Amino acid sequence: MAATRLYIPALAPIYDKLTPFALPILRVGIGLILIPHGAQKLFGWFGGMGFEKFVALFNTLGYRPGVVWVTLVALTEFVGGILLVLGLFTRFAALALVIFMIVAVHFTSGKGFFWTAGGLEYSLLILFVGLVFLIRGGGEYSLDRKLGREL
Amino acid sequence: MPDSPKLLIPALGRLYALFAPITEPLIRLIAGGSLAYHGYQILFGNIEGAGRFFESVGFENGLMWAWIVGILEFACGISLAIGLFTRLAAGPIIVFMIVAIVTYHWENGYNWESRGIEYPLFWAIVVFHFLVRGGGRWSADALIGREI
Numbered sequence: 001m002a003a004t005r006l007y008i009p010a011l012a013p014i015y016d017k018l019t020p021f022a023l024p025i026l027r028v029g030i031g032l033i034l035i036p037h038g039a040q041k042l043f044g045w046f047g048g049m050g051f052e053k054f055v056a057l058f059n060t061l062g063y064r065p066g067v068v069w070v071t072l073v074a075l076t077e078f079v080g081g082i083l084l085v086l087g088l089f090t091r092f093a094a095l096a097l098v099i100f101m102i103v104a105v106h107f108t109s110g111k112g113f114f115w116t117a118g119g120l121e122y123s124l125l126i127l128f129v130g131l132v133f134l135i136r137g138g139g140e141y142s143l144d145r146k147l148g149r150e151l
Numbered sequence: 152m153p154d155s156p157k158l159l160i161p162a163l164g165r166l167y168a169l170f171a172p173i174t175e176p177l178i179r180l181i182a183g184g185s186l187a188y189h190g191y192q193i194l195f196g197n198i199e200g201a202g203r204f205f206e207s208v209g210f211e212n213g214l215m216w217a218w219i220v221g222i223l224e225f226a227c228g229i230s231l232a233i234g235l236f237t238r239l240a241a242g243p244i245i246v247f248m249i250v251a252i253v254t255y256h257w258e259n260g261y262n263w264e265s266r267g268i269e270y271p272l273f274w275a276i277v278v279f280h281f282l283v284r285g286g287g288r289w290s291a292d293a294l295i296g297r298e299i
Contacts, residue, residue, distance in 0.1 A: 033273050
């Protein structure tokens with residue numbers, strides 16, 4: 001990529017030093033924000049209502065059988081979140097997340113765009129950040145990189 | 152990247168290489184565009200209502216804050232979306248997200264459904280990427296050839 005010149009060249013060493021961490025921070029970030037959601041569903045942690053009540057909720061929302069959907073969603077959030085943090089099987093986790101978020105965008109679109117009204121914007125941002133790691137894989141500071149193999 | 156892992160399905164490598172350059176511009180566009188839409192809503196929607204909201208959550212002179220937040224969201228959001236003065240826009244957005252979390256979202260807990268911290272936190276993390284990386288490909292900064 002043709003490098004852009006900096007208005008303040010003195011900043012270049014800072015940018016250069018931080019650059020290898022930029023995508024790993026994003027990967028760890030998206031993983032960490034997902035984990036509480038999965039734990040709320042699987043274990044009732046983080047003030048969640050637990051598996052049984054989520055199953056009932058999903059059934060009333062029309063995602064039947066609720067047991068299957070809650071299990072899939074919670075594993076995507078909890079296990080997928082951990083895998084993204086570690087950068088292990090990154091593209092598997094990202095693929096599951098992207099599929100989940102396509103459904104989530106569709107579901108939340110019923111309430112419009114703005115998140116403050118329950119709209120789709122948050123799911124949309126997660127979807128596209130998930131896409132980054134579906135395309136790019138684990139990258140630097142990932143277990144995938146350590147293992148030397150990935151999807 | 153010389154030390155890239157071997158792919159289990161090598162044929163997918165071409166697909167990855169094809170799409171890799173557009174992934175980051177896309178999240179810049181989404182993160183900035185969404186923020187600009189929030190600012191648009193305040194500035195051109197109902198600024199008095201936004202002012203009353205800020206007063207209700209403890210900001211004196213709510214209308215002034217509505218203008219500040221609206222302009223920040225709209226201008227920095229567009230700037231981030233098109234990648235113009237990217238880092239200059241990213242800084243204020245991150246500060247704004249932290250202030251929003253501390254002064255308002257924190258007491259709403261974690262979940263986004265109850266206006267908790269997770270979305271502003273994630274937004275800040277995404278924008279931090281561009282504070283470090285700048286506009287990158289497909290940005291106005293790259294077009295101009297100079298950036299902060």
